[in-house]
Amino acid sequence: MASFAKAAFTLATVLAVGWALSAHAQEYNEYDPSAVTPGSIPNFPFRDCNTTNGAYRLAPVWRPSGSNTYCFKIQVSQDALSCTGACCSADLHKIEFNVSSSCLVAGASVVATVNGVRTRVGATLDKAPAGPVGSAVLRLTQLGLDTTTAQDAEVCLTLKTNRGGQGCTTLEQLCSSPGFPAGTCTAAMFDVACDCCPVSQAGQALPPPPPVIPPVLRPCDVCIAATIVPPANDVRPYRYDSATCAAI
Ligand SMILES: *[C@@H]1O[C@H](CO)[C@@H](O)[C@H](O)[C@H]1NC(C)=O
Numbered sequence: 001m002a003s004f005a006k007a008a009f010t011l012a013t014v015l016a017v018g019w020a021l022s023a024h025a026q027e028y029n030e031y032d033p034s035a036v037t038p039g040s041i042p043n044f045p046f047r048d049c050n051t052t053n054g055a056y057r058l059a060p061v062w063r064p065s066g067s068n069t070y071c072f073k074i075q076v077s078q079d080a081l082s083c084t085g086a087c088c089s090a091d092l093h094k095i096e097f098n099v100s101s102s103c104l105v106a107g108a109s110v111v112a113t114v115n116g117v118r119t120r121v122g123a124t125l126d127k128a129p130a131g132p133v134g135s136a137v138l139r140l141t142q143l144g145l146d147t148t149t150a151q152d153a154e155v156c157l158t159l160k161t162n163r164g165g166q167g168c169t170t171l172e173q174l175c176s177s178p179g180f181p182a183g184t185c186t187a188a189m190f191d192v193a194c195d196c197c198p199v200s201q202a203g204q205a206l207p208p209p210p211p212v213i214p215p216v217l218r219p220c221d222v223c224i225a226a227t228i229v230p231p232a233n234d235v236r237p238y239r240y241d242s243a244t245c246a247a248i
């Protein structure tokens with residue numbers, strides 16, 4: 001009896017611990033490096049998902065917004081070129097940017113806002129577990145945007161160094177997009193299930209074209225000054241007086 005009770009207790013303990021472990025693994029699956037094979041997915045977003053299918057993309061140009069802050073606009077398109085099936089109507093759960101691992105500095109951080117409101121969960125700079133050595137992402141998760149609320153939503157990132165002043169402060173430093181001009185950021189937009197992850201880019205606005213100085217058109221004070229002088233050989237002299245002249 002005593003040994004039966006002990007065995008039952010042991011079994012219950014094993015079950016409880018096993019359950020707790022699996023619940024833990026489930027909850028943190030996304031971030032658990034042991035759940036994926038390192039280096040198994042060579043390309044951003046370093047996940048097994050469809051990078052061309054989805055309603056959400058970055059508008060092509062980001063804007064600087066002062067003090068190491070940069071803002072991106074989200075565009076929603078549900079046309080046949082952008083998405084098919086469930087990816088067209090799925091909510092926008094998470095955005096990941098392809099970033100330079102040199103920005104992963106202890107104490108350095110990124111504050112993210114959506115339409116001026118801080119994201120529920122802080123933005124995280126992280127290694128990409130399934131990506132090649134040196135790959136890293138900036139993750140903004142639990143966004144809770146849908147195809148209506150995401151349209152034109154503005155996502156701003158404030159890049160903060162650590163106390164020692166180390167860390168990235170510009171998108172030229174943060175964003176890794178080989179083949180694109182410096183400061184171009186590549187992002188993937190995920191649904192909750194992470195099946196759809198359309199990848200898009202946003203770059204720096206081109207410098208404004210040199211200003212075209214319009215010719216100054218102002219009324220002239222004197223345009224032509226003329227004096228009428230009788231010719232030397234005055235064949236048929238005729239003289240106008242002012243009144244006749246004005247009447248012609
Ligand atoms: C991704 O989705 C597109 C439809 O938008 C489809 O044509 C393509 O086959 C999908 N790719 C994969 C790898 O599932």
Ligand SMILES: *[C@@H]1O[C@H](CO)[C@@H](O)[C@H](O)[C@H]1NC(C)=O
Nearest residue numbers: 044098134135176177178186
């Ligand atoms: C993502 O960044 C890595 C460097 O970490 C780079 O090799 C890769 O080409 C980038 N991918 C995209 C799609 O920009």
